[in-house]
Amino acid sequence: MQDFSVKPTKLEGLWEVQTKIIPDERGSVMESYRESDYQKSGLPPLDGRLQVNATLSKKGTVRGIHAEYAHKFIQVAYGKIFAVIVDLRKNSPTAGQWQSFELKRGQGLFVSKGLGNAFQSISDEPSIYIYHFEKEWAPDMPGVSCNPLDPDLAIPWPIAEGSGMLISEKDRNNPSLKEILQQ
Template identity: 40%
Template sequence: MVRIDEFTTEASAIDGLYVVRMKQIHDERGTVREFFRASAMRDAGLTDGPWEQLNLTETSRGAVRGLHGEAMTKFVSVVKGSVFGAYVDARPGSPTVGAVVTVPIEVGVQVLVPRGVLNGFQSTSDGVSQYLYCFDTEWRPGMPGCAVNPLDPALGITWPIEIDIDDRAQISAKDAAAPTFAETLASLTNA
C-alpha cells in the first residue's frame, strides 16, 4: 500500500524561518523522500537556492553545535538520527529580533534559516546524528557573521540533554566562550 505525505511549510515566530516537510512516498519497500525540490519551494514563496555548498556533520548524542549566524541562507535537516534545533533572530533591523524558536528535527523535517539568524542544534540520537547544511553562499574565513553562547540563560533554551560546559565532547571551547546574545546584538547594532 502506498502512502504519500505532501509538501508542507509552517511559518515560525522568526520572520523568514520556516519548518518544511518535503514530499515523501511510503510503500512496503520503504520511503522515497525529497530532500529539496526547487519548484515546490518557489511555489511556496521560499528560496529555491541555488545551494553552493553542502556540509554534513556527524554529532554524538548530547553534543551541541552553534549558535552561529553567517551571511548566508541555510537549509538544514538530518539524514540520520534526530536533533533539537535552536534558532535565534540576531538581525538588528528584523521585526522579530531576539525571537527564539526550537524545532525537533527528524528525517523528513527541514528548516529554512534566513541570513543572520543563528543556527544551532543538539544531537538527541542514540549514537550519532548526521546534520546536513545547504548554504546559498560558500563559507570562507572572515565572512560576516556572529556567534552566541548556546548556554546563554537569557535565551531560555532548554536543551533536552544536560550539557557539561567543561566537556569538549559536548560543547566546543569556541562555543562555550562565545558572547551572550545581548553582547552580540550590541556589537551588531554599533557596527
C-alpha cells in the same frame, strides 16, 4: 508518503519545511531538495545553492549558534535533533527572540540570513544534519556566533551540561546575545 510542505513560524524569516518522503518495502527516499517545490512554496530563493554539508553528531552534541549572511536550508537526514533558531538581527521585529523545534528525518527549517541556528542531537544513534547554503562557506565569511549556553537565552537543552552534553570550546566561548545585539 509524506509530501513537501512549508509553514511560517513566529520568527520573521523562518519556516518549517517537511521534505517529500517516498517509502517502499526496501526503506524510503527523501527528496532533500527540489527546486520546483521551493519556487512554488514562496520561500526566498537559495540563489544557486552553492554548498551542501552534512554533519554526523553523537547524542548530546550541541553545534551553534551560528548566523551567516546567507539563507540556508537545514534538515535532518537521520536521527532526531532539538533545533534552536535565534534572531541575531539587530533591526528585526523579532530580534533576540528564539524558537525551538524537535526535528526528525525529512523535517527541516528554512533559515533567513542573520538568524542563528543551533542544534543538539537527541537520538540514541548519531544524527545526520544537512545544511544547504546559498553561498560557499569560507573561514572569513561574514556572520556572527552566539553562546548556546548564554543564561539570558536560557535555552532548555534536553541533554544538559554535566549530563552528556558535548560542545566545542569555540561555541562555548562565543559572545552572549546581549553583546551581539549591542555591537
